[in-house]
Amino acid sequence: MATLQGLDRGLRALELVSLTSEGLTVADLAARLEIDRAIAYRIVRTLEEHGLVARQGKRVRLGAGAATLAGRFQQQLVLAAQPVLQELADATGTSAFLTVAHGVRECVPVAGAQPTVQHGPVQVGYRIGVRHPLERGANGVAILALQPPVPGESEEVALAREQGYSVTSGQLQQGATGIAAGFEVAGAAGASVGVVAMHTFDIEPVAARVKEAAARLASLGGA
Structure with a gap:
């Protein structure tokens, strides 16, 4: 069954962030998702807009929306x-x-x-x-x-x-x-x-x- 690539990446990113209490950097996410860092940054920004993640310094953690x-x-x-x-x-x-x-x-x-x-x-x-x-x-x-x-x-x-x-x-x-x-x-x-x-x-x-x-x-x- 076909999936939406962008949505799939966003959900995978959210899951990865949820598994680490100390959070992940955008570079970490890019490496684990095997995507370009610029794409990972856009995913994080989108999740931020919905309150699902929040950035503290360079690290991304779960947000209040989650x-x-x-x-x-x-x-x-x-x-x-x-x-x-x-x-x-x-x-x-x-x-x-x-x-x-x-x-x-x-x-x-x-x-x-x-x-x-x-x-x-x-x-x-x-x-x-x-x-x-x-x-x-x-x-x-x-x-x-x-x-x-x-x-x-x-x-x-x-x-x-x-x-x-x-x-x-x-x-x-x-x-x-x-x-x-x-x-x-x-x-x-x-x-x-x-x-x-x-x-x-x-x-x-x-x-x-x-x-x-x-x-x-x-x-x-x-x-």
Whole structure:
């Protein structure tokens, strides 16, 4: 299928800039895109006009417009995720949740669903919008497992990376067990979908449901 060369180059340039926290020079972009420096300069100027990049000295970094688009995407993701979360909650009899990374050290639940029919005497009410460290809770561990291994990482993260899902107990709420699976999402360091309950349940079949939900959400615009 034919593509628009200029648009393709602009999007590729934007992606390259997004991957480097220190930014890129116009010369860097020209080299990586294998184009003339004058063309790279025009691409940067066009992206600047739309607020998608900003120049600080000689380096080009993401602009406020990129953050605005990412925020709108996350809002759309929350809306699209709601039926997936409800299906997951009903299928597992647990509280289901969607969590997005907040920076590089924290994560925040942004949506949740309760099962239509309550299972067990106590139902966990997940606190939407309350941030917590990535290292605590199945949702954060699942997000960390999306990243390459690093020295000193916890066994929980390594195991989650191997299994494709994380399991934690009592880390965010005493007596609660959580299962989560991570997926890539635009505009964030990662996201996860999972369940949490106070009652006991079979880990493997629930984990399979959670991983299926993560795959569905990833297809909505994540990886």
